[in-house]
Amino acid sequence: MEALLKLQQVERSFGKGDREIKVLKGITADFPQHQVVALRGRSGSGKTTLLNLIGGLDQPSKGEIHFQGHLISSYSEKQRTEMRRSKMGIIFQSYGLVPMMTVEENVEFGLRIAGIDRMEWKKRVAEAIELVGLTKRKKHRPFELSGGEQQRVAVARAMALKPPLILADEPTAELDTRMAFHIIHAFQELLTHTDTTVIMTTHDPGILEIVDHVYTLEDGQFAEE
Incomplete structure (x- = not known):
């Protein structure tokens, strides 16, 4: 089976x-479909840099990145933007929510810019918000939510796309242990219904125990496990 994502040197x-x-x-490294993969390593080890390269937010100095069989490391900026919009859900530490939109509207906005069929919006929005446990807060705006709740909205927005790839930079950093595990299980639930793969950075030892694969970054390279 062809890997979803291939990194070469x-x-x-x-x-x-x-x-x-x-x-x-x-x-x-090769990243297959249907996995939750964690990147771990000390602060400054290159985890976020690697996510940015995979997401086309930055380009490698050397080497190749192949996504769905395409050499994305040679894409133009326009091609990279289109790829992120339609094929990737990206969860930043800054959340990136639209301040005057409700939880529902923020999740729907991601579907709108990705070009998802309008008939799908309502169902997908409701499913994603339920998966992250925010149904009772769906009419609230970001300033009415805690940092952890805003983080969960960002997760819901990425999950609603059901994209081939979700990239998540510390998606559980603001969450208590119970909710952190809830989010990981939500990712795993998504994987049972879609061809999505999740690549996330984390320092949480409990989460490292339940994901499918862990890569450790040391001195700019993947350490032998």
């Missing part, structure tokens, strides 16, 4: 000459 450096800093030093 991916490097990312910042700066030049004497001031060059190599953050990633030749990352090679």
